[in-house]
Amino acid sequence: MAGLALWLALCGTARGADVRLAVAANFTDTGNELIAAFAEATGRQASASYGSTGKLYAQIRHGAPFDVFMAADRRRPELLEDNGLGVKGTRFTYARGQLVLWSPQSGLLEAPETWLASKDFTRLAIANPKTAPYGMAAREVLIRLDLWAPLQQRLVRGDSIAQTFQFVATANAQAGFVALSQIRAWNENEGSLWRIPSAYYSPINQQAILLTRGERNPAARQWLEFLRSETARSIIERYGYDTRN
Structure with missing residues (x-):
């Protein structure tokens, strides 16, 4: 029943959206501004569910209907890629947290x-x-x-x-x-x-990946392209992230 409730809740938040995003909680304010800029630039609508990276990862493993995963680390997107739930070649670092x-x-x-x-x-x-x-x-x-x-x-x-x-x-x-x-x-x-000095902790490389559920969704690929754009990078950096590779 809990799994069904989660599924229905996620479907409800995504209704009417062209692309469904699972986004790390630290990226909430940044993500909301990016979604607005994405709509203005492309005319497409994105919806986001925010939460801890670990919990979002578990939801994706259990079939939650997301197209793109934007984690706060690289390990979970890499695991999804290895397990066939993420599309190979689409994973990249969209922000480095502080x-x-x-x-x-x-x-x-x-x-x-x-x-x-x-x-x-x-x-x-x-x-x-x-x-x-x-x-x-x-x-x-x-x-x-x-x-x-x-x-x-x-x-x-x-x-x-x-x-x-x-x-x-x-x-x-x-x-x-x-x-x-x-x-x-x-x-x-x-x-x-x-x-905190960066030498005190491992780099927080936040990675995004196209999920297999979104592989045939043009809007999902367009979102990932948008994340790499100068417009998106400018927004991300303004919120205190590093976008340099």
Whole structure:
């Protein structure tokens, strides 16, 4: 019954769309702007379901009716390609994400590594490392700082990077590891922010792939072409991603 409910929900969100997208949660604001630009440029409509990369991957494995998968890592698109659920030769990196430590409280993170080591907080938010690539990156940062084990009792895990951001924005956590793109889309005071050095975590290469369900859909291929366009790259970079290969 749960699988049927998921199927019906996804079909409902895609009704009337020319191409159906499964998109990593960190890309929500960027994705929405890209969908609007795609419609203006091509006259075609795209619909997106946003969620953690791991959960979207599981939905695709169980037959969810998507045409394109836009993950927050390269591993899941690669697995889909290997398993015959993704079209070979269509996988590419559309964005490279940047991890940040963020708090709405101004001045809190002036010495971020010292603040983390001080444990002067009750809750620190991260995305679930098992399902969210940004959570995996956050785990790598804490391991590098020798803080993964000491902070276990203070970590609150979001199912996706979107939920993780909400934990911090609603003061359910004093700070959290989120995507720079989410801060760029934040309409309120930026608070305090630590742009974590790229050497502290593995590159977050976000890859897209045409799924076999969308192989015969011209709009799906047109979407992937659009993602490579200067218009799309400009939007993606404005939200804090790197698009250089």
